[in-house]
Amino acid sequence: EIVMTQSPATLSVSPGERATLSCRASQSVSSNLAWYQQKPGQAPRLLIYGASTRATGIPARFSGSGSGTEFTLTISSLQSEDFAVYYCQQYNNWPQYTFGQGTKLEIK
Amino acid sequence: EVQLVESGGGLVQPGGSLRLSCAASGFTFSSYWMSWVRQAPGKGLEWVANIKQDGSEKYYVDSVKGRFTISRDNAKNSLYLQMNSLRAEDTAVYYCAREGTVVTPTGFDYWGQGTLVTVSS
Numbered sequence: 001e002i003v004m005t006q007s008p009a010t011l012s013v014s015p016g017e018r019a020t021l022s023c024r025a026s027q028s029v030s031s032n033l034a035w036y037q038q039k040p041g042q043a044p045r046l047l048i049y050g051a052s053t054r055a056t057g058i059p060a061r062f063s064g065s066g067s068g069t070e071f072t073l074t075i076s077s078l079q080s081e082d083f084a085v086y087y088c089q090q091y092n093n094w095p096q097y098t099f100g101q102g103t104k105l106e107i108k
Numbered sequence: 109e110v111q112l113v114e115s116g117g118g119l120v121q122p123g124g125s126l127r128l129s130c131a132a133s134g135f136t137f138s139s140y141w142m143s144w145v146r147q148a149p150g151k152g153l154e155w156v157a158n159i160k161q162d163g164s165e166k167y168y169v170d171s172v173k174g175r176f177t178i179s180r181d182n183a184k185n186s187l188y189l190q191m192n193s194l195r196a197e198d199t200a201v202y203y204c205a206r207e208g209t210v211v212t213p214t215g216f217d218y219w220g221q222g223t224l225v226t227v228s229s
Contacts, residue, residue, distance in 0.1 A: 036215075046216060049214035049215055049217075050213075089215050089216075091215050095158050095167040097215070101152045102152050102153075
């Protein structure tokens with residue numbers, strides 16, 4: 001099983017500032033990495049796939065980078081609606097998908 | 109508009125059974141692999157099972173093998189999860205999710221709103 005580790009567990013950032021979230025895989029997942037946003041009481045929403053491709057309708061302030069075992073999600077200028085929990089997920093080891101434990105992005 | 113609507117959740121005793129359903133619309137259901145993903149209260153996401161377009165291949169996370177069965181009815185645009193021998197640790201919100209294609213693998217590009225399963229005496 002590929003273990004996905006996200007850091008930090010909680011990130012406190014002020015609106016308008018940049019947020020950088022990290023995700024590490026226990027072995028290479030190539031670029032088969034997705035990021036999701038989840039708000040309380042809602043289903044997850046796909047933000048990024050292929051490590052760096054924004055999903056349909058996702059604002060340009062969201063960007064993803066990395067390959068292999070190290071990945072980053074960057075939100076360039078935080079809006080109020082961006083405060084949520086973010087999950088990374090590998091789909092390289094299909095069909096045994098695995099998720100990271102999540103990073104909670106909170107208002108500083 | 110792609111829509112996935114789950115139903116069938118509820119309170120069940122340990123050792124009991126429950127069948128979840130997911131009604132799909134807004135896309136050609138028979139063209140996609142489909143998955144169930146769950147989330148225990150206050151916890152992260154866990155993939156549970158998936159099924160090929162024609163139902164000929166099915167895969168499960170180890171913790172549910174032999175207890176859960178995924179199935180689909182393409183004529184009804186519906187996905188199912190039969191859950192038997194339920195345990196307290198199966199308590200979670202269960203989401204139906206559409207997988208990306210072989211040409212464009214994306215992870216899960218659409219999700220339902222989820223249905224809560226509570227296993228408790």
